[in-house]
Amino acid sequence: MRRKALLLAVLVSLVAAACSASETTDTATGGTPDLNAEVRVAANEDTWPGGGTGAKAYHYMYVLNANIYEPLVYLEADYTLRPGLAERWEIQPDGITTRFFLRKGVTFHNGQPFSADDVMWTWGVRQPEGKTLGTVANTLGPDSVKKIDDFTVDFTPAQPNLRIAEQIVHPEGAIVPKGTHNDTMPVNGSGPYKVVSYTPTQGAVIERNDSYWGAKPKVKRIVFQFLPDPQTRLEALRAGQADFVIDLPPDATRSIESDDRFRVVQSKPGRNHLLYVNKLEGRVTSEKAVREAISTAIDRKAYVDVVLDGNGEPGRWMAPESVLGASADTVKPISQDLDKSRKLLEDAGWKAGADGIRERDGKKLSVRLLGQQEVPESSLLVIQANLKEVGVDTVILKTPDGATRNSLYASGKGDFDLDLEPPNQNDGNPAFLPVLRMSSKSATNVQFAPNAAPVTENGPSFDAEVDKALAAKTTPEVQQAAANMMKILSNDDHLVIPLAGANRIYGMSKNVDLGDPHPSFTNQTWFSLTKTSGS
Amino acid sequence: MGRYVARRLLVSVPTLLVLSFCIFVLVSAAPGDPAEELARRTSPAGEVTEASLAEARSELGLDRPFLVQYSSWLKGAVAGDLGDSFTTKTPVADEIRQRVPATAQLAGLAFLLVMVAAVPLGILAALAHRHWADHAMRFVALIFASVPGFVLAYVLIIVFATRLRLLPVAGRGAFDTYVLPAVALAVGPVAVVSRLLRSSLLEVFVEDYMRTARAKGLGGLQAVVRHGLRNASIPVVTLMGGLLAGLLDGALIAEVIFAWPGLGRLTFEAISQRDHPMILGVVLFAGAVYIVMNLLVDLSYRLFDPRIRVEAGGGVG
Numbered sequence: 001m002r003r004k005a006l007l008l009a010v011l012v013s014l015v016a017a018a019c020s021a022s023e024t025t026d027t028a029t030g031g032t033p034d035l036n037a038e039v040r041v042a043a044n045e046d047t048w049p050g051g052g053t054g055a056k057a058y059h060y061m062y063v064l065n066a067n068i069y070e071p072l073v074y075l076e077a078d079y080t081l082r083p084g085l086a087e088r089w090e091i092q093p094d095g096i097t098t099r100f101f102l103r104k105g106v107t108f109h110n111g112q113p114f115s116a117d118d119v120m121w122t123w124g125v126r127q128p129e130g131k132t133l134g135t136v137a138n139t140l141g142p143d144s145v146k147k148i149d150d151f152t153v154d155f156t157p158a159q160p161n162l163r164i165a166e167q168i169v170h171p172e173g174a175i176v177p178k179g180t181h182n183d184t185m186p187v188n189g190s191g192p193y194k195v196v197s198y199t200p201t202q203g204a205v206i207e208r209n210d211s212y213w214g215a216k217p218k219v220k221r222i223v224f225q226f227l228p229d230p231q232t233r234l235e236a237l238r239a240g241q242a243d244f245v246i247d248l249p250p251d252a253t254r255s256i257e258s259d260d261r262f263r264v265v266q267s268k269p270g271r272n273h274l275l276y277v278n279k280l281e282g283r284v285t286s287e288k289a290v291r292e293a294i295s296t297a298i299d300r301k302a303y304v305d306v307v308l309d310g311n312g313e314p315g316r317w318m319a320p321e322s323v324l325g326a327s328a329d330t331v332k333p334i335s336q337d338l339d340k341s342r343k344l345l346e347d348a349g350w351k352a353g354a355d356g357i358r359e360r361d362g363k364k365l366s367v368r369l370l371g372q373q374e375v376p377e378s379s380l381l382v383i384q385a386n387l388k389e390v391g392v393d394t395v396i397l398k399t400p401d402g403a404t405r406n407s408l409y410a411s412g413k414g415d416f417d418l419d420l421e422p423p424n425q426n427d428g429n430p431a432f433l434p435v436l437r438m439s440s441k442s443a444t445n446v447q448f449a450p451n452a453a454p455v456t457e458n459g460p461s462f463d464a465e466v467d468k469a470l471a472a473k474t475t476p477e478v479q480q481a482a483a484n485m486m487k488i489l490s491n492d493d494h495l496v497i498p499l500a501g502a503n504r505i506y507g508m509s510k511n512v513d514l515g516d517p518h519p520s521f522t523n524q525t526w527f528s529l530t531k532t533s534g535s
Numbered sequence: 536m537g538r539y540v541a542r543r544l545l546v547s548v549p550t551l552l553v554l555s556f557c558i559f560v561l562v563s564a565a566p567g568d569p570a571e572e573l574a575r576r577t578s579p580a581g582e583v584t585e586a587s588l589a590e591a592r593s594e595l596g597l598d599r600p601f602l603v604q605y606s607s608w609l610k611g612a613v614a615g616d617l618g619d620s621f622t623t624k625t626p627v628a629d630e631i632r633q634r635v636p637a638t639a640q641l642a643g644l645a646f647l648l649v650m651v652a653a654v655p656l657g658i659l660a661a662l663a664h665r666h667w668a669d670h671a672m673r674f675v676a677l678i679f680a681s682v683p684g685f686v687l688a689y690v691l692i693i694v695f696a697t698r699l700r701l702l703p704v705a706g707r708g709a710f711d712t713y714v715l716p717a718v719a720l721a722v723g724p725v726a727v728v729s730r731l732l733r734s735s736l737l738e739v740f741v742e743d744y745m746r747t748a749r750a751k752g753l754g755g756l757q758a759v760v761r762h763g764l765r766n767a768s769i770p771v772v773t774l775m776g777g778l779l780a781g782l783l784d785g786a787l788i789a790e791v792i793f794a795w796p797g798l799g800r801l802t803f804e805a806i807s808q809r810d811h812p813m814i815l816g817v818v819l820f821a822g823a824v825y826i827v828m829n830l831l832v833d834l835s836y837r838l839f840d841p842r843i844r845v846e847a848g849g850g851v852g
Contacts, residue, residue, distance in 0.1 A: 050622050201794075202706060202796055227706070232692065232704060232792055
């Protein structure tokens with residue numbers, strides 16, 4: 001009997017040991033996560049003070065998110081929502097209010113308890129003054145945020161918008177303690193990490209918040225080094241001075257992967273390379289046939305191979321596929337079809353000239369292609385080469401900075417036909433980008449808005465979908481509205497030509513892993529960052 | 536001497552005025568509307584409306600006549616107020632003040648390296664005139680003077696940080712972090728200065744006093760050090776004055792590659808973000824540094840050649 005009991009005890013302890021080993025062994029690194037580890041991260045340029053001071057500061061939040069402050073709602077890597085400082089939320093019977101039920105028992109790093117007063121301060125007082133808290137702030141008036149009790153807050157936007165919970169995930173909207181800002185010293189958030197030190201333009205050290213209300217991070221310290229040059233970041237990894245590199249250049253991916261000392265972790269596409277088409281009167285692209293011919297002339301697979309070195313997917317949507325859910329299939333992929341492209345142009349009267357460039361009534365078919373600073377030169381050249389195949393001449397306008405690009409927009413019109421931009425999807429609202437850029441109510445983007453003059457055949461339907469998206473009460477409803485908008489823009493009216501979805505690329509030492517690389521860099525959390533000791 | 540310095544400082548005032556006006560005109564004429572940029576930055580989603588544009592224009596004073604804008608900026612600049620940065624919303628003068636030490640330290644070290652390396656190399660090349668060593672040094676100097684700064688910076692990082700792991704890749708901290716950026720900044724000037732010194736020395740070698748020195752029994756090197764170097768230094772000092780001014784204004788590319796928090800990186804950030812007040816501030820600062828360096832160079836001529844007198848008329852002769 002005693003022997004049996006002993007055997008049982010041994011068996012139980014063996015099973016327990018096996019279970020515990022499987023919990024603590026990192027599958028990617030094959031070692032045991034070192035909970036006291038320090039990970040040195042080579043990050044991009046220091047953008048934290050970029051928003052200014054006080055309510056306008058980006059410190060620790062944006063673009064690099066140090067997880068010092070927390071939003072009410074987190075955006076997961078698959079673009080679903082996860083409760084943050086709000087445990088749950090629901091649309092109220094009035095049909096316009098979103099009610100947030102706040103988490104109890106949360107404290108800020110200095111021990112001060114979190115309550116509705118902090119949400120009121122962040123969104124009800126600071127936001128109207130600072131106006132930097134993301135797109136959601138557009139729809140909020142001074143009295144839009146109301147405290148119901150210590151742990152319940154209502155958001156009632158001044159204009160119809162039921163997308164609050166999806167928009168509020170943006171790190172700019174993270175909660176700061178009442179009476180402070182995110183550049184107030186000492187830094188006091190409620191997030192999983194605390195600030196140890198910060199040296200502007202050089203780096204920051206953050207440390208695990210052992211009093212965090214949720215699952216604790218798996219490394220003790222993260223040392224961010226701000227290295228603005230991507231090649232320098234790469235060399236820091238190779239030289240062993242960094243364990244982890246943010247935004248590895250796509251063309252460096254293979255060399256890092258082939259090195260036994262390192263690994264590459266990629267997110268799903270979160271940044272979409274999009275070609276916006278100017279439809280204003282007087283532009284050659286005001287003709288639908290020309291727009292469609294351009295769209296069908298582009299080889300999206302080649303674009304991914306050349307521009308992203310294969311680290312992405314051919315473009316189909318304006319947003320990551322997962323944010324559209326089951327409605328993603330509404331938008332059809334467009335493949336290169338040179339015959340179709342040429343026929344569209346022939347039928348529209350554009351005939352090939354002696355030099356291969358098409359002409360009509362003595363006018364050459366030439367488009368001006370705008371590429372802003374962060375657009376790689378190669379992407380413009382791929383488009384130029386593709387369009388040349390169907391007889392369209394392309395003049396490349398590569399702008400050195402945002403201001404030069406904005407000047408070419410010339411107060412809402414602009415001397416260009418195509419504008420290549422790589423926007424990010426940083427919130428959970430599936431309709432974020434089409435509404436922001438293409439709604440006729442948006443004052444700055446009349447070039448692309450289907451329902452702004454000259455109105456396209458699907459213009460009124462597009463704006464109807466905008467309204468549906470803002471008023472949709474369920475996720476599938478807004479996903480469908482967003483997909484319908486993208487279909488109009490890309491499949492029907494050819495005002496947006498998705499070129500590619502680009503992955504976020506991280507390089508790291510073999511003993512480091514990031515379990516949930518986020519397609520939206522600014523929503524990256526560091527909970528899943530591990531460093532193993534035994535690999 | 537004192538009167539000369541005072542006069543030169545007085546003359547530098549209109550120079551700075553003209554410079555500031557030119558900078559103001561150029562920055563204002565550059566593509567990009569600062570008001571639009573400000574409106575975009577202060578908008579939650581980067582949108583610009585007619586109202587926000589008008590508000591930004593008024594905030595920046597761009598709704599006033601050009602000369603009024605200039606005089607207002609100049610008045611502030613004279614009082615040390617260069618306006619606020621668009622991006623950080625902090626005073627431009629403070630930003631510049633914070634970045635100067637990093638740049639000055641790096642510039643100082645790079646300048647020291649240039650002196651330490653270029654002078655012996657120049658002397659050696661002059662003494663070995665038409666010898667294979669002279670040809671070899673000319674060849675190497677040509678290469679180093681021709682290699683773009685960013686290429687050299689990457690080569691240094693790959694060799695000394697990545698491969699040999701002797702030095703840090705980037706960042707500013709302990710002394711070892713200064714080595715690679717300082718060398719990257721110094722290599723090109725070493726090549727240029729050593730070649731100039733060589734040519735200058737060769738001109739001096741044929742002078743009577745050099746022949747006399749040698750006739751009195753001084754060896755080649757001794758004659759150069761005691762008599763030749765001083766006389767050959769005038770063009771080199773002129774060049775090095777400009778070089779030091781350039782280094783003090785910040786090395787744009789090197790500071791970005793080496794993540795050096797100095798004026799060069801500040802200038803790069805200001806230009807890429809079209810931060811007009813910051814661009815105006817750093818360019819004005821750079822102009823002031825050049826003017827001061829020119830004055831110091833002129834004053835130093837007398838140290839190298841006692842025949843040169845500072846003339847009451849305002850020049851050196």
